[in-house]
Amino acid sequence: MNLKKLQNGSDIRGVGSEGIEGQPVNLTHRAVYSLACAFVEWLRKKTGKNDLRIGVGRDSRISGPRIQETVCEAMTDLGVHVYETGLSSTPAMFMTTVTKGFLYDGAVMITASHLPFNRNGLKFFTRDGGLEKEDIAALIDLAEKDDFKKGKKGTAEPVDFMSVYAGLLADKIRRATGEERPLLGMKIVVDAGNGAGGFFVEKVLKPLGADTTGSQFLEPDGLFPNHIPNPEDKTAMAAIIDAVKKNGADFGVIFDTDVDRAGAVDSQGHVLNRNRLIAMISAILLEETPGTTIVTDSVTSSGLAKFIKAKGGVHHRFKRGYKNVINESIRLNAAGQDSQLAIETSGHGALKENYFLDDGAYLITKLLIKMAQMRKEGKTLFSLIADLEEPAEAQEFRLRIQNEGFRQYGEKVIAELTEYVKGDARFQVAPDNHEGIRVSLGREDGDGWFLVRLSLHDPIIPVNVESDSAGGVKKITKILYDFLRRYDQLDLHLMKEYIEA
Known part of the structure; x- marks a missing residue:
């Protein structure tokens, strides 16, 4: 049994159901059963406890019920007391480990975030947060040994934790505003994309007085018939x-499938995601904690860096990957540098005040508090980022590496590009590169920047290009293309098409 291919960083990801040709199910009963048993054994060793209590939840994917049943079967076979939360959000599953009255020893969330309907996966939590990459590798080692001793049968019972979790969010808004129904008179629509986020309407917004007429796709449907539940997806945002x-x-709110990410829209249809979302939550936190450090991933705009600095904050640009930015923020705090926020442009946002948990519903809760407060002053939420400088143009290219040793090949490309730009006065290399290379160019050469890096898991070199002038992205892309065309194992057709368009 080879389970190593199921590891995706700090998660387990695979194919949970048939439906796409050439993608056979690899999250089989045996694989899931062994991984669940491995988590039990790993958790017993970590906690020193034999009598464990573990929560198990899932998003709306069609393979979710089957996988949940298998996880519960495995855990009860090993004597665990299992609490089935049913349709849940990923952040809520972590919260089962730290919420009074529950305090489970661990939790499992069955989800594959925004991936296609046939995919699924497992996320594991303890009271310290989500498991790290090395923890997942240890679980896989245990699972592949498949040496688990069954004892006295455990128990499994359903619990309604989502109502408790939603109540925590609603109560936070009430405390912050000093009102029982602070959203009265406001119309707020939610698009849950047929994922797990529909609870936010009935259990958070309506009890706070909001009119939610027009909210859509709240019913869980793991085939996602309306659009991909993803705040970065153009079709989803158009919806x-x-x-x-x-x-x-x-105000409009959109969640991804398992509600660890969110995006928003104002009354005029202005989108609040990526750099705008980071700027807005940064502005709120910098009012509450002046001078704090905001950790972001590597593809944030130059305008965002200026915005955070102007608000009195410190912008710390780090690597892509939500666990990377979270762990870097935690590291800074441990070193004595206050950092209240770790956030990716994808929408994964984790706050120090909330266990550094990437929680889309909590992020929206913070925005709703500020929105209710500013409404009393006759101001809109978007006025917080009125002075955010945004690029005139931005483009991303994902260049496929057509070489079996893709990692070594990609590293070679980036190393040679680094040497090339250092020897050319047109280029200014960013002083704080933590992955790949980020380079700025002057007005005559495109008036912007590019970032070239290697994907965390795939044979891809993502290239981000941004410019403050119309036509600048094409100019920068042409300069970069002229260098990269020497690499015959790099698929540059997307760049070429863009330049020639």
């Missing part, structure tokens, strides 16, 4: 923009 305008809403 929430349309819902806001059609219903005359003050």
